[in-house]
Amino acid sequence: SVVSVLESRWLPGRVKDKALTTAVSTFIKSKLNRLKNKNCFLWHFYKVSLQVSPVLAQGFLGSNAALREEITFFKNMMFSFVRNMFASETRFRSRDELVEDILRMAQDSVSLAEARFDLE
Secondary structure, eight states, rough: HHHHHOOSSSSOOHHHHHHHHHHHHHHHHHHHHHHHHHTSSSHHHHHHHHHHHHHHHHHHHHOHHHHHHHHOOOHHHHHHHHHHTSTTTTTOOHHHHHHHHHHHHHHHHHHHHHHHHHHH
């Protein structure tokens, strides 16, 4: 039903965006409410997802082209970060070397984002 709303030419963008946000939030809240243990990893994961997922969904599926461009940049940056973690130049010989390499990659990603969004 959400896809039908998003593909409708008759509905304004605001209505489509609100429907998408509501659908995503409702889905995550239902998952959160099913958890019996409120002090587990999934509970915290769903709480964070409740804040982040609607914005990501808006970026990927919503009507705001500028937000879509920024979310796509973020997605590509995260894919690149994960891909680099498993690249051949990442040192898995010791924990300290691995931490050092991942920290360097994270700093590179932050620098890239700062340059993109002019956050300095």
